[in-house]
Amino acid sequence: xxxxxxxxxxxxGYRVALAYLGMHGEQVNTKFAVxxxxxxxxxxxxxxxxGIAERIRSCxxx
Numbered sequence: 799x800x801x802x803x804x805x806x807x808x809x810x811g812y813r814v815a816l817a818y819l820g821m822h823g824e825q826v827n828t829k830f831a832v833x834x835x836x837x838x839x840x841x842x843x844x845x846x847x848x849g850i851a852e853r854i855r856s857c858x859x860x
Contacts, residue, residue: 808837815854826857833857 812833819826836853839845845853 808834808841811840812837819854825859826854827859 809830812830815833816826816828836845836850839853840850
C-alpha cells in the first residue's frame with residue numbers, strides 16, 4: 799500500500815537517524831519498537847530538540 803510521505807514521516811525520520819548515526823560510527827538499537835515511543839512523543843510535541851537528542855543517545859549500544 800502506498801501512502802504519501804507525511805503519513806510515513808516517523809519511519810523516514812527513523813531511517814535517516816539510523817543512517818546518520820551509522821555514518822559516524824555510532825552503534826544504536828535499530829529495533830523500530832524502541833523508537834516508536836520517541837516518534838509518538840515527537841508527534842505529540844511532548845519533547846524538545848534536547849529531549850530528542852537525549853533519547854537518541856540513550857539508544858546507543860556501544
